[in-house]
Amino acid sequence: MNKPILSARTLTKSYTQGTGELPILKGVSIDIQAGESLCIVGASGSGKSTLLHILGTLDRPDSGELYFEDRNLSALSDDELAQFRNSTMGFVFQFHHVLSEFTAIENIMLPARIAGISKDQARADAMRLLSHMGLESRANHFPNQLSGGELQRVAIGRALMRRPKILFADEPTGNLDSNNSQIIQDLFFQLKKDYGLTLVVVTHDQKFAEKFSRQMKLSDGHFST
Amino acid sequence: MNLTLFWIASRLLSSSQRKILTLTGWVSLLGLVLGVGSLVVSMAVISGFESTLKKSVADVAGHVNILKFSNEQITWQDLVEKIKKSDDLVEDGVPFISIEGVMAHKGKLSGVMMQGLDPASIQKVLNLSTRLVKGQFQIQGGEEPQALIGKGIAQHFGVNIGDQIRIVVPIASELEVNQFRRRLVKLKVAGILDLGKFEYDQRMIFTNIETVQQVSEIGAQYTGILLKLKDIDQARAFIPRLEKTLGNGYRIRDWKSVNEPLFEAVKIERVVIFFVIFVIILAASFNVASSLYINVVQRFSEIAILKSFGLSSKQLVRMLSLQSLVLGGIGCGLGVGVGVLLCFGFSWLQTEFGIIPGSVYKVDHIDIEIRFLDVFIIIVTTLLICYLASLAPAKKGARMTTVEGLRYE
Numbered sequence: 001m002n003k004p005i006l007s008a009r010t011l012t013k014s015y016t017q018g019t020g021e022l023p024i025l026k027g028v029s030i031d032i033q034a035g036e037s038l039c040i041v042g043a044s045g046s047g048k049s050t051l052l053h054i055l056g057t058l059d060r061p062d063s064g065e066l067y068f069e070d071r072n073l074s075a076l077s078d079d080e081l082a083q084f085r086n087s088t089m090g091f092v093f094q095f096h097h098v099l100s101e102f103t104a105i106e107n108i109m110l111p112a113r114i115a116g117i118s119k120d121q122a123r124a125d126a127m128r129l130l131s132h133m134g135l136e137s138r139a140n141h142f143p144n145q146l147s148g149g150e151l152q153r154v155a156i157g158r159a160l161m162r163r164p165k166i167l168f169a170d171e172p173t174g175n176l177d178s179n180n181s182q183i184i185q186d187l188f189f190q191l192k193k194d195y196g197l198t199l200v201v202v203t204h205d206q207k208f209a210e211k212f213s214r215q216m217k218l219s220d221g222h223f224s225t
Numbered sequence: 226m227n228l229t230l231f232w233i234a235s236r237l238l239s240s241s242q243r244k245i246l247t248l249t250g251w252v253s254l255l256g257l258v259l260g261v262g263s264l265v266v267s268m269a270v271i272s273g274f275e276s277t278l279k280k281s282v283a284d285v286a287g288h289v290n291i292l293k294f295s296n297e298q299i300t301w302q303d304l305v306e307k308i309k310k311s312d313d314l315v316e317d318g319v320p321f322i323s324i325e326g327v328m329a330h331k332g333k334l335s336g337v338m339m340q341g342l343d344p345a346s347i348q349k350v351l352n353l354s355t356r357l358v359k360g361q362f363q364i365q366g367g368e369e370p371q372a373l374i375g376k377g378i379a380q381h382f383g384v385n386i387g388d389q390i391r392i393v394v395p396i397a398s399e400l401e402v403n404q405f406r407r408r409l410v411k412l413k414v415a416g417i418l419d420l421g422k423f424e425y426d427q428r429m430i431f432t433n434i435e436t437v438q439q440v441s442e443i444g445a446q447y448t449g450i451l452l453k454l455k456d457i458d459q460a461r462a463f464i465p466r467l468e469k470t471l472g473n474g475y476r477i478r479d480w481k482s483v484n485e486p487l488f489e490a491v492k493i494e495r496v497v498i499f500f501v502i503f504v505i506i507l508a509a510s511f512n513v514a515s516s517l518y519i520n521v522v523q524r525f526s527e528i529a530i531l532k533s534f535g536l537s538s539k540q541l542v543r544m545l546s547l548q549s550l551v552l553g554g555i556g557c558g559l560g561v562g563v564g565v566l567l568c569f570g571f572s573w574l575q576t577e578f579g580i581i582p583g584s585v586y587k588v589d590h591i592d593i594e595i596r597f598l599d600v601f602i603i604i605v606t607t608l609l610i611c612y613l614a615s616l617a618p619a620k621k622g623a624r625m626t627t628v629e630g631l632r633y634e
Contacts, residue, residue, distance in 0.1 A: 082540075
């Protein structure tokens with residue numbers, strides 16, 4: 001078996017609730033192989049999103065370790081993690097979080113601009129992504145001129161801007177109608193193929209989940225296969 | 226990199242409806258504009274007051290005033306030559322005699338200062354000719370001596386060009402030391418001067434030095450010399466050198482010490498006014514910061530998303546500070562604009578309506594002077610305050626975790 005691209009070791013996480021602690025993850029371990037498509041399913045409140053956030057370095061575990069290839073991510077500072085995320089990971093959320101002050105193409109350009117890539121280069125790359133997603137005619141439209149499905153495609157384009165190795169998605173179709181949901185689902189697998197992505201997705205949608213090469217079910221803070 | 230942050234910062238300042246700023250932002254910005262505008266105006270007025278005063282004193286009384294007490298028999302020409310040779314800074318000198326008198330005209334009486342000057346050298350030292358508002362710039366002596374009078378005197382006595390004025394001058398009695406005789410001198414008004422300073426306008430009468438020498442029966446004696454220097458600002462440093470050259474028997478003062486308390490008061494006023502009005506800017510800057518704070522809280526999710534794709538906390542702090550500096554910059558720009566407009570308005574008001582009572586403020590007209598250094602200091606301090614005030618919201622944004630922000634949707 002190949003070396004995993006991302007490896008989590010006995011992750012725990014709890015939240016403070018009132019005076020007590022509410023444990024969410026109780027020692028979760030997982031190895032994610034490069035190029036695989038992994039789907040995390042589970043009931044509401046089972047800790048799927050929390051796990052995704054920790055795997056994506058958006059949150060830190062209370063204990064446990066996270067490795068990207070051979071690099072111990074737990075040891076990195078917040079700013080180092082920000083830089084790491086920018087170059088290695090992409091995120092798509094249930095709500096598109098497309099910034100309303102920027103046009104579609106500018107939203108997609110943002111991660112590249114933050115990384116210090118020139119405006120012209122970023123614009124050219126963003127335009128390629130937009131046309132890949134059939135949105136080239138919408139490049140200069142502001143978010144309030146785009147539909148929900150289009151906005152989610154812009155968010156996906158933004159996540160792919162820095163050519164990440166892993167794409168994380170948290171309920172990416174959870175806020176869309178069935179037609180748009182289907183478009184986005186197909187797009188994910190198309191992009192996975194085109195860009196050689198490792199896909200880690202959290203979803204409630206059983207049909208969507210079945211399309212992944214591996215499904216992991218989270219319940220009571222543990223994985224149950 | 227900073228350009229990118231500037232791009233994001235300035236874009237995030239606009240609201241989703243593509244308005245340039247939200248209402249809160251506009252209101253806080255307005256405060257900043259008014260604060261900066263007021264400070265620009267007040268500094269321009271104070272600077273103008275100082276310059277008007279300085280120019281008036283320099284034009285009327287020269288850069289350096291030398292009073293001769295010594296009995297040294299030296300003609301004024303020789304004395305001026307001696308001074309000029311001693312220092313390259315000296316441009317020229319004019320002799321003068323000052324005597325107090327009482328002017329009587331059309332049933333009115335008023336104390337005046339009659340200053341006799343050498344008509345040949347007056348223009349080389351004093352800048353009186355540019356202050357002529359009526360008539361001709363002439364002070365010929367002879368049978369019918371001419372005089373130039375302050376506009377205050379002209380107004381008070383209703384005197385016009387060509388009119389004859391009478392001045393009674395007291396002459397100390399050589400026999401009885403406590404007695405004096407009075408001499409009458411008749412002068413023909415050749416010109417009326419706007420001398421800039423209220424007291425000058427109300428009291429000064431310039432005439433030929435020979436006329437005053439004859440009236441006061443002092444022969445070729447003179448009160449002293451007025452000097453013009455190549456650089457007025459070096460006057461104070463020049464005095465000790467001149468004292469060394471001339472020795473005892475002379476009292477030497479520069480243009481500033483002639484009016485020392487007034488210039489000192491202006492200096493203090495400038496500092497006090499700056500700090501008082503700066504409080505407005507301080508309050509406005511914190512208003513800007515508080516609208517930024519609201520912005521940060523309202524945009525938790527946007528900030529979180531920026532962080533999720535790699536914006537570091539340091540970059541975020543820089544970005545939010547940039548937002549504040551952008552607002553501060555806009556506030557300064559508009560404020561300076563408003564200030565300049567108000568200055569023009571003030572100039573127009575004082576020209577049209579004479580809003581400055583000279584008896585109170587020493588001058589009745591201020592040449593508004595917007596100094597680059599004043600504006601520079603105002604802009605730099607305002608931006609500094611805006612930057613410091615932005616640190617709290619910036620730190621708030623940086624402390625916020627990405628996951629926390631994502632939950633805010």
